[in-house]
Amino acid sequence: MSIVKSSKGHDKLLLEGYSYRRANKSQRIWRCSRNDCAGRVAFDGDQYNKITEHVHAPNPEATISAEFKSKITTSATTSHDPPRRIIYEALQNVDKNDGAAVPTYHSSQRTIERKRKRNDIPLPRPQTYTEIVIPDELQITNGGARFLLYNNQDPIHNKTSITRKVLLEEFSYDYEELPIKQIISRPVYQYDIEQIYFTFTTNTGRIRETIHQVKFWATRLGIRCLIIFESKDLQSKNYIKRYLKNEGISCKIKTSNVTRYEERYLELIQQAWYSLNKSSYTNMKTIQWFAFGDDDTIWFLNTLLQLLEYYNASNSIYLGNISDKLGAIQYHGTYYAYGGGGFILSRPLASRAAQHTKDCQRFTKMFGGDEMIGKCITEVLKINLTRNKNFHQMDHDGDMDGYLESGLEGLVSLHHIFSFWESFPEEHTNSPRETMYLLKLAYQTFGNHFLKRYVRLDHRTNRTFLLTMGYSFSLFNRILTYDELMKVEKTWRCCSEFVDRETRPKEKNKMTWYFRDVTNESANIVNGYGAVYENKQKDAIVQIPRIEIILTN
Secondary structure, X not given: OEEEEOOXXXXXXXXXXXXXXXXXXXXXXEEEOOOOOOOEEEEOOOOXXXXXXXXXXXXXXXXXXXXXHHHHHHHHHXXXXXXXXXXXXXXXXXXXXXXXXXXXXXXXXXXXXXXXXXXXXXXXOOOOHHHOOOOHHHOEOOOOOEEEEEEOOEOOOOEOOEEEEOOOEEOOOOOOOOHHHXXXXXXXXXXXXXXXXXXXXXXXXXXXXXXXXXXXXXOOOOOEEEEEEEOOOOOOHHHHHHHHHHOOOOOEEEEEOOOOHHHHHHOHHHHHHHHHHHOOOOOHHHOOEEEEOOOOOEEOHHHHHHHHOOOOOOOXXXXXXXXXXXXXXXXXXXXXXXXXXXXXXEHHHHHHHHHOOHHHHHXXXXXXXXXXXXXXXXXXXXXXXEEOOOEOOOOOOEEOHHHHOOOOOOOOEEOOEOOOEEOOOOOOOOOHHHHHHHHHHHHHHHHHHOOOEEEEEEOOOOEEEEEEOOOEEEEEOOOOOHHHHOOEEOOEOOOOOEOOOOEEOOOOOEEEEEEEEEEEEEOOOOEEEEEEEEOOOOOOOOOOOEEEEEEEO
């Protein structure tokens, strides 16, 4: 038995699976909440006694749900705790066998947000950081990690070392599309980098423009890769080999007599397959996967290896993704893997494709080489594309901050950086070398947590803090709802729409610090490392140009 508040703020009695409201404002008599039922109980000062029978069966699930909703809405207006904490505390009083009766987490979160918005409680705004006091128990995430914001250039206090403590409430967004995960609960296959053969085609001029994208992945120890040049363009193999070697790249080099890039792209599978028999690499028979992309495709190798653990290389698998731009797929279709985002063929499928090269020559008049390969595999070999959203074609033009901050955990590839979009504003860096260095440092440091998001909703100051690991720390001068956080902020140029992702308008009142460096930290309460984020906006007054987030185990 309990008395809770209804959505209109009236008393509601929950008793033995029934809900009651006061009868004519009586303090003793309660009548059934249903208008078509005359069921009544009376309170004698000690217990509730039935006066009139109900005309319907009890509904225990409804009373459990009503009690839960009452608790979270009451807490929403009497505390400034984040929704996750409110929901967690309310769940402590719910029996585990009654979990199905409780609203979903997202529904509960929206209930809390609506209640707070409707009440519009005026909250004090701190004028200085010393006015922000966060209890010790709120300085760690639910996972036990401690997060500290560190500012070494504080104009308010004119000190050189002041630590800012901010609770960052973690949330994760599963941005993967792995159908096989519905069948198995965990990865069952294991591969290493020597079992993947990477191949792309380019020319001697363009390789200098995209060298930093290639170095991002091709300098890894044990990597096996092949680069195809057009024969007439490649005047000196030794020169190119020396250039690539000086850049730390040891890919094999082959030539093709095909001049048109798109048709040379169609040859990639055949070239890669037959180079196995003539390769100087040892144990090439261990190759299980063939990875194809453009010369500006950026491969995130550890994530790729983790992804492949869900797939059996002995099956015929064509793995990749379509474009993320709606206009592109409306024009080119969705049957094939877009080559800039990269695609993967299992060994059996690569072997079959290489043997059917002549059968696929009828597709050479198509627009792109990736389209030709798609037609060859889907129509000649009868193997459909297995889509995975961790491959990113990136066909949008302009500022892609909103996309990179939208939850891209499990990133396998990126494409078109520097040609279509930049990962950082020019105030932060306009150097391809430095940009790729920062991305690689972030990926090596954060690993699986690269681009993972943490959020804190600060209802006291009406602000949202969003940390995207290894990329940015953003401050929004308003509270973002869960639904808004799940949408992509539309920061790129007008009129191109995303595929499979909802968008929201570009924020007008937002400040962002971008990843700059990693430092080692050691203090009395902290043992870990720090990630430094910088803001160098020229058109805004930035009181705190550097923020360091200390991460501990």
